Amino acid sequence: MSIQSPxxxxxxxxxxxxxxxxxxxxxxxxxxxxxNQDELRQLDTIIAQGRPVKxxxxxxxxxxxxxxxxxxxxxxxxxxxxxxxxxxxVTGFHMTGELLGMDAISTDFHTxxxxxxxxSEVCELPFADIETLARDVPALQHHLYKVMSREIVRDHGVxxxxxxMKAEERLAAFLLNLSQRFAVRGYSSSxxxxxxxxxxxGSYLGLKLETVSRTLSKFQDQGYIKVQNRLIELVxxxxxxxxxxxxxx
Amino acid sequence: MSIQSPxxxxxxxxxxxxxxxxxxxxxxxxxxxxxNQDELRQLDTIIAQGRPVKxxxxxxxxxxxxxxxxxxxxxxxxxxxxxxxxxxxVTGFHMTGELLGMDAISTDFHTxxxxxxxxSEVCELPFADIETLARDVPALQHHLYKVMSREIVRDHGVxxxxxxMKAEERLAAFLLNLSQRFAVRGYSSSxxxxxxxxxxxGSYLGLKLETVSRTLSKFQDQGYIKVQNRLIELVxxxxxxxxxxxxxx
DNA sequence: CGCAGACTTGAGCTAATTCAAGTATCGTGG
DNA sequence: CCACGATACTTGAATTAGCTCAAGTCTGCG
Numbered sequence: 046m047s048i049q050s051p052x053x054x055x056x057x058x059x060x061x062x063x064x065x066x067x068x069x070x071x072x073x074x075x076x077x078x079x080x081n082q083d084e085l086r087q088l089d090t091i092i093a094q095g096r097p098v099k100x101x102x103x104x105x106x107x108x109x110x111x112x113x114x115x116x117x118x119x120x121x122x123x124x125x126x127x128x129x130x131x132x133x134x135v136t137g138f139h140m141t142g143e144l145l146g147m148d149a150i151s152t153d154f155h156t157x158x159x160x161x162x163x164x165s166e167v168c169e170l171p172f173a174d175i176e177t178l179a180r181d182v183p184a185l186q187h188h189l190y191k192v193m194s195r196e197i198v199r200d201h202g203v204x205x206x207x208x209x210m211k212a213e214e215r216l217a218a219f220l221l222n223l224s225q226r227f228a229v230r231g232y233s234s235s236x237x238x239x240x241x242x243x244x245x246x247g248s249y250l251g252l253k254l255e256t257v258s259r260t261l262s263k264f265q266d267q268g269y270i271k272v273q274n275r276l277i278e279l280v281x282x283x284x285x286x287x288x289x290x291x292x293x294x
Numbered sequence: 295m296s297i298q299s300p301x302x303x304x305x306x307x308x309x310x311x312x313x314x315x316x317x318x319x320x321x322x323x324x325x326x327x328x329x330n331q332d333e334l335r336q337l338d339t340i341i342a343q344g345r346p347v348k349x350x351x352x353x354x355x356x357x358x359x360x361x362x363x364x365x366x367x368x369x370x371x372x373x374x375x376x377x378x379x380x381x382x383x384v385t386g387f388h389m390t391g392e393l394l395g396m397d398a399i400s401t402d403f404h405t406x407x408x409x410x411x412x413x414s415e416v417c418e419l420p421f422a423d424i425e426t427l428a429r430d431v432p433a434l435q436h437h438l439y440k441v442m443s444r445e446i447v448r449d450h451g452v453x454x455x456x457x458x459m460k461a462e463e464r465l466a467a468f469l470l471n472l473s474q475r476f477a478v479r480g481y482s483s484s485x486x487x488x489x490x491x492x493x494x495x496g497s498y499l500g501l502k503l504e505t506v507s508r509t510l511s512k513f514q515d516q517g518y519i520k521v522q523n524r525l526i527e528l529v530x531x532x533x534x535x536x537x538x539x540x541x542x543x
Numbered sequence: 544c545g546c547a548g549a550c551t552t553g554a555g556c557t558a559a560t561t562c563a564a565g566t567a568t569c570g571t572g573g
Numbered sequence: 574c575c576a577c578g579a580t581a582c583t584t585g586a587a588t589t590a591g592c593t594c595a596a597g598t599c600t601g602c603g
Contacts, residue, residue, distance in 0.1 A: 126450050130539050134454040148450060150443035156450065176436060180429050187425060193442040194399035200449035201375050201397060201405065205383040207456035208500035212591070243550065251457035256591060258551055274550080274600075290379050461559070492582065502560060507583055523568075523582080 065089040074142025074230070075116050076170065076192070079184045087178055088185070093169040094118065104145065104159040104167060111149035113169045117141050120165020121240040124157045125248070135249040137199070138162075138223075138241060141230055144170075147193050162240040207251045215250040216260045217288040220270065224279055235282070239275040314338040323391025323479070324365050325419065325441070328433045336427055337434070342418040343367065353394065353408040353416060360398035362418045366390050369414020370489040373406045374497070384498040386448070387411075387472075387490060390479050393419075396442050411489040456500045464499040465509045466537040469519065473528055484531070488524040 066077045067085040077085055095118065098104050104115055104122065122139040136157060139145055149155040150172065179186035206215055228234035239246070243254040243261075250257070264270045269285055271278040279285065315326045316334040326334055344367070347353050353364055353371065371388040385406060388394055398404040399421065428435035455464055477483035488495070492510075493503040501509075513519045518534055520527040528534065 126454055128454055128458065132454070132458045134450070134457045136450045136453055147443055148446045150439050151441075151447050156447050176432070176439070180432065180435065183425070183429065186429065186435065190399050190425070190438070190442070192400075193439070193446065194396055196446055197397045197442065197449065198400050198405050200446065200453065201383070201385045204385055204449065204452055204456060205375055205377055205381070207453060208383045208497065209377065209381045242548090248457065253592060254550080255552085255593085258549095259591090262551075491580090503582080504561085504584085505559060507581095508559095511583075 065094075066092060069118075071116070071118065071142040075168075076144065076185075076188065078188055080182065080188075084182045084184065087182065091171060091174040091178060093171075096167050096169055098122075098161040098165045098167060100161055100164050102161050104161065105149075105155045106158045107155050109155045111146065111153045111155055111172065113171045114147060114175070115145045115159070115167040115169055117143050117145065118166045118168050120167075121162045122159050122165065123162055123241060123245055123249075124159050126157050133248055135241075135245055136203075138249065140226060144192055144196075147196055162245075203249075212250075212252055212256050212260050213263070214289055215252065216246075216257065216264070217269075217285040219246065219250055220277065220279065221282070221285055221289070224282070234279070236276070236278045239277060313343060315341060318367075320365070320367065320391040324417075325393065325434075325437065327437055329431065329437075330433075333431045333433065336431065340420060340423040340427060341365075342420075345416050345418055347371075347410040347414045347416060349410055349413050351410050353410065354398075354404045355407045356404050358404045360395065360402045360404055360421065362420045363396060363424070364394045364408070364416040364418055366392050366394065367415045367417050369416075370411045371408050371414065372411055372490060372494055372498075373408050375406050382497055384490075384494055385452075387498065389475060393441055393445075396445055411494075452498075461499075461501055461505050461509050462512070463538055464501065465495075465506065465513070466534040468495065468499055469526065469528065470531070470534055470538070472526075473531070483528070485525070485527045488526060 065085070066072065066075075066088050067082065069075070069077075072078070072085075077088055080088065098120070107127065117139055119141060122145060123135050124137045124139060124145065125133050125135045127133050139159075145159050145167070146155065148157055175185070175189070179189060206218055210218065223237065223239075224234045227237050241249075243257045246252075247254045247257045252260075261270070261272050264285075265272050267284070269279075269281045269288075271280055314334070315321065315324075315337050316331065318324070318326075321327070321334075326337055329337065347369070356376065366388055368390060371394060372384050373386045373388060373394065374382050374384045376382050388408075394408050394416070395404065397406055424434070424438070428438060455467055459467065472486060472488075473483045476486050490498075491503070492506045495501075496503045496506045499506070510519070510521050513534075514521050516533070518528075518530045518537075520529055
């Protein structure tokens, strides 16, 4: 949890990892968008960079007090809420450059679990400090509102998916969304590795894992994709897109 | 749209309706939470109050440029997104004291339609001005973040509902949620009037209108509620709550 | 190498949808 | 104020998408 580790060796490793927002390659994806050099420097003094989160570990859990937002610097996370009777709903998958924890601002407690799906690394953004800085840096203030707003828009998209779409459409939307996000990050948009289980995909899409598996197989049979365990290759993107738009729900 | 109406009579009517945030009865529900008298006065200079929206009218529509957030002063709205192929997903129902339009901050265009389900009245909050004021009024800045965060949390709840729950649970959750929100506003929590059609409820809950109708009838047969058109009476709240927690999904 | 977790596939079941027909309600204009 | 048309709602019957249960395979990790 704490950034100042008691173990010197780790401390060194932190220093090694420490980079400024100013020269971070994620600058254009992450929080600092639109800030000038001086503003970036101020941001740097606040943000603790390079905290590792091992695969399977929680970055935070529902119920924990809220102190910071986190930016994914490297890796892959799932966020999920657990209902009173123990049902899990994955609310999102988060990759490089995306911000986690915004749900916690409302109550000062986290309302989701955020679990690393592969060995990952985050930057910690102490929210109180960010807020204070945002008063002097309008671009930062505005950007934060924007990022939260984007999250709301994304959630509305998921509602549309969950409320209106059939299994095939959901999966197609999911794969195309992942593809597009990988593309933005400079990875292949046509071939990628799923970091999550079929069950987690199912939870996110409101389907059972068997249905996810079956539908992926179906897509493969139809020549839309190739599946090999968690490796996905999009063979016929147009057909997937057509699936999304044409089905009359 | 514009607040300074060219018609004197209307202008008078606006003045009649015009009240300050300072003495607004919704103070505790709405934006000004936690502001002191001076800060409230500053807010008052920005906010245009008492804009009427007739039943069936759009407060805004997806695609329109974003200028303002809106606070519901009176009445009832639905917000919905339309997919490319024309399917509607109601993303929320909004009542007195709630803020509309936060999704638009991310792109500077509205991404939902907001439609009045009864004759309503809103306060217009020009976002640029709000943002500027927020720099000088940390409590306002923080409260805005909070309100947006709350929306994200709410959306996660809807995802849980859409992804995991059966029709009966969804309806029970819906009715209990409405009940609780009416209660907060000083209305009866056990007897209320639905402002929306069965179809709109269905859209929100990811069900067809026939399923909504059937499930309401079922609840009535079981003695949980009484239904008379859009008038709902909650007879056995505990059973509804039990429905929510027990079903193993 | 062996085991646990992840995945696939089949068969039968069920919750919710679709289709259909009929009733109630509301707003409008005569 | 009443009649009428449009919209909203209810209910039934048949259909189906996705779920549950079950069995078996694969894979990766210790």
